[in-house]
Amino acid sequence: MTMKTLALAATTALIAAGGMAQADTVRIGIAAEPYPPFTSPDAAGNWVGWEVEIIEAVCVAAELDCELTPTAWDGIIPALLSGRIDAIMTSMSITADRMETIDFSDPYYNTPTVIVGQRDIEMDASPESLAGKVLGVQVSTIHQTYAQTYFEAETELRTYQTQDEANQDLAAGRIDATQADSLAMDDFLASEAGQCCEVKGAVAHDEAILGSGVGAGVRKGEDDLREALNRGIATILEDGTYEEITERYFATSIYGN
Numbered sequence: 001m002t003m004k005t006l007a008l009a010a011t012t013a014l015i016a017a018g019g020m021a022q023a024d025t026v027r028i029g030i031a032a033e034p035y036p037p038f039t040s041p042d043a044a045g046n047w048v049g050w051e052v053e054i055i056e057a058v059c060v061a062a063e064l065d066c067e068l069t070p071t072a073w074d075g076i077i078p079a080l081l082s083g084r085i086d087a088i089m090t091s092m093s094i095t096a097d098r099m100e101t102i103d104f105s106d107p108y109y110n111t112p113t114v115i116v117g118q119r120d121i122e123m124d125a126s127p128e129s130l131a132g133k134v135l136g137v138q139v140s141t142i143h144q145t146y147a148q149t150y151f152e153a154e155t156e157l158r159t160y161q162t163q164d165e166a167n168q169d170l171a172a173g174r175i176d177a178t179q180a181d182s183l184a185m186d187d188f189l190a191s192e193a194g195q196c197c198e199v200k201g202a203v204a205h206d207e208a209i210l211g212s213g214v215g216a217g218v219r220k221g222e223d224d225l226r227e228a229l230n231r232g233i234a235t236i237l238e239d240g241t242y243e244e245i246t247e248r249y250f251a252t253s254i255y256g257n
Contacts, residue, residue: 028086058236077101109255113146116177116185126204127151134176146209
């Protein structure tokens with residue numbers, strides 16, 4: 001289903017359900033930087049991926065007329081607060097720090113955070129093992145915050161605008177390891193470039209930093225939109241749509257701890 005089809009279907013549903021002459025468009029912010037297999041542009045410039053399909057399904061189930069709005073990751077919360085977008089659905093973890101500024105829907109996925117490193121370097125995901133190593137992380141992410149909290153004292157940190165840039169340096173041997181969401185690293189590890197590397201382990205979970213899963217971010221006070229998104233998430237989990245989409249991208253469930 002394309003976003004154009006989605007918008008038409010959702011608008012029709014809203015008119016039928018509520019007698020509205022025209023539905024307001026909900027601008028869903030996704031990161032402008034590619035993040036496969038969750039969100040990335042195809043050869044024609046259309047955004048595709050697991051999260052794109054989940055957004056479409058949630059919006060249809062919630063009877064919302066949605067429009068994808070690519071936004072630079074490091075400015076996506078300011079874009080929400082200023083009204084340039086209405087919701088964030090781009091693998092943003094629900095954390096206490098973020099909840100001081102914005103509200104979140106219920107989680108729609110939750111997977112481990114891992115260290116991926118060079119095959120020929122012995123290490124695990126502990127601070128002691130990463131001491132003296134060079135670790136790459138994406139800026140303005142929970143991974144940067146976690147690495148600065150647990151690893152920076154003994155580990156050299158290098159920051160990147162995108163995870164793909166960190167992966168490129170990892171493949172080239174310019175860094176020893178990177179920290180990222182486990183599923184986000186699947187495509188890299190399955191690629192030719194990724195044969196250099198392997199998962200070294202999951203980091204010790206710190207919910208205050210890593211959060212309690214990924215949810216849709218909305219402005220504080222936008223309870224109607226948050227509740228509509230919750231209804232959409234619950235619906236696709238119950239009717240099998242979530243599992244159907246997930247099976248096209250991943251070999252295992254990504255909903256839960």
